[in-house]
Amino acid sequence: MPVQAAQWTEFLSCPICYNEFDACSHKPISLGCSHTVCKTCLHKLHRKACPFDQTAISTDIDVLPVNCALLQLVGAPVSGIVSVGSVEDTRHYEVCRICVEELALYLRPISGGKGVVTLSQSTLSRPMQRKLVTLVNCQLVEEEGRMRAVRACRSLGERTVTELILQHQNPQQLSANLWAAVRARGCQFLGPAMQEDALKLVLLALEDGSALSRKVLVLFVVQKLEARFPQASKTSIGHVVQLLYRASCFKVTKRDEDSSLMQLKEEFRTYEALRREHDAQIIHIAMEAGLRISPEQWSSLLYGDLMHKSHMQSIIDKLQSPESFAKSVQELTIILQRTGDPANLNSLRAPLERLAGIDHNPDAASPSWTELESVLLAVKVVVHGLVEFIQNFCKKSNESPQAQPNCKYKTSMCRDLRQQGGCPRGASCTFAHTQEELEKAWTCDCQGYKFVAFLQKSDNRSISIAK
Numbered sequence: 001m002p003v004q005a006a007q008w009t010e011f012l013s014c015p016i017c018y019n020e021f022d023a024c025s026h027k028p029i030s031l032g033c034s035h036t037v038c039k040t041c042l043h044k045l046h047r048k049a050c051p052f053d054q055t056a057i058s059t060d061i062d063v064l065p066v067n068c069a070l071l072q073l074v075g076a077p078v079s080g081i082v083s084v085g086s087v088e089d090t091r092h093y094e095v096c097r098i099c100v101e102e103l104a105l106y107l108r109p110i111s112g113g114k115g116v117v118t119l120s121q122s123t124l125s126r127p128m129q130r131k132l133v134t135l136v137n138c139q140l141v142e143e144e145g146r147m148r149a150v151r152a153c154r155s156l157g158e159r160t161v162t163e164l165i166l167q168h169q170n171p172q173q174l175s176a177n178l179w180a181a182v183r184a185r186g187c188q189f190l191g192p193a194m195q196e197d198a199l200k201l202v203l204l205a206l207e208d209g210s211a212l213s214r215k216v217l218v219l220f221v222v223q224k225l226e227a228r229f230p231q232a233s234k235t236s237i238g239h240v241v242q243l244l245y246r247a248s249c250f251k252v253t254k255r256d257e258d259s260s261l262m263q264l265k266e267e268f269r270t271y272e273a274l275r276r277e278h279d280a281q282i283i284h285i286a287m288e289a290g291l292r293i294s295p296e297q298w299s300s301l302l303y304g305d306l307m308h309k310s311h312m313q314s315i316i317d318k319l320q321s322p323e324s325f326a327k328s329v330q331e332l333t334i335i336l337q338r339t340g341d342p343a344n345l346n347s348l349r350a351p352l353e354r355l356a357g358i359d360h361n362p363d364a365a366s367p368s369w370t371e372l373e374s375v376l377l378a379v380k381v382v383v384h385g386l387v388e389f390i391q392n393f394c395k396k397s398n399e400s401p402q403a404q405p406n407c408k409y410k411t412s413m414c415r416d417l418r419q420q421g422g423c424p425r426g427a428s429c430t431f432a433h434t435q436e437e438l439e440k441a442w443t444c445d446c447q448g449y450k451f452v453a454f455l456q457k458s459d460n461r462s463i464s465i466a467k
Helices: 039-043 068-073 087-110 128-134 143-168 172-184 194-207 214-225 232-247 271-290 295-301 311-318 324-339 347-356 369-392 414-418 435-439
Strands: 029-031 036-038 211-213 250-255 257-265 442-446 449-453
Touching: 029 143, 036 039, 068 087, 087 128, 087 232, 087 369, 128 143, 128 369, 143 324, 143 347, 172 271, 172 295, 194 214, 194 232, 194 257, 194 271, 194 295, 211 214, 214 232, 232 250, 232 271, 257 414, 271 295, 271 311, 295 311, 324 347, 347 369
Parallel strands: none
Antiparallel strands: 029 036, 211 257, 250 257, 442 449
């Protein structure tokens, strides 16, 4: 029976015995499937297969080389020469191994005791760290391990481009550009609290399979919303319905000389499914507009908190296409031309294009040693370039931002405060407690990314209030 894999942050200890890797009895051995287990535990296996995914171990355990990249992170001595066939292949392997070891050093600032990484500040973002851990755990002497390593390098390169684009964007103007793009498509976002209620009311009206005209649906939602959100209008709610229509959430039945009927598709008759498709449509619009927004920013923009980062990241990953990487490289090139490129990031274009050209298909042919070497050399240059840029040219790297989990867009007055004279949620309440809070611009700092959401009630261009 498969064993549950450990968290990715526990990559410095054996996921079976939980002992930290060392150069003696707990040497880290990476398998072709990219799971790493200490040598002692591997010898104790009842069958020659990975204990996590049951992938067969085709190479003798005593022949598989120790993961030197992990050993150096725990301060253990690294030694030994590995032969992988011909002298030429062995030379390529050594170059590849050294590249991985040098890349692994970027994980050292976050290495903690007992095989677990700490939450201390690191130059690389968490997504970059996670992708780097994936590469470090690849077994290069195995064909499957080399294929996984190439895909991990491509993923690292793609994430690097995204982060470089994010670093060059004006975060305060980012939200304004996003909502402008949403409005340009006849849609609207009314703020986290009001949008959530509007979606739930759409669901309430249609979850039983009812078919309503757009006009009737909009009137129903507006009438229900008016008590809590007096600013709700047929126009603004109509734009929310249009957003769901663009997301193909409705089955539309046309009628002669009468309004079409809209029926919620069966797969979207739960709030979670409807909300996910709603969020995906907004992210898709942002991508169409050439905007790159981090999961932290998305979580704060759409939910008013930082608790939905994983949800937003999963949507972003799903919307990525094989061509996204190459398009992002082109976008970065245009940005660098506009900014003058003081950090000489244009020098990364060739290695980035090399990584973008990798076939990400799991069924792709196994890379030769020469190809693997060129890919690893390219990703080393790219990651090093990102680190250099963050350390020397990015002002955010010199700050110590504190995430604000209770940072909210307060778009309407708190009902508990209005009806009962007090609110049990206090400062963490999503809703405003004073008129000043309604009119104030709230500035959210999400791990170094700052953006301002202007909530003036009289401005129909506000991201959260639509007259």
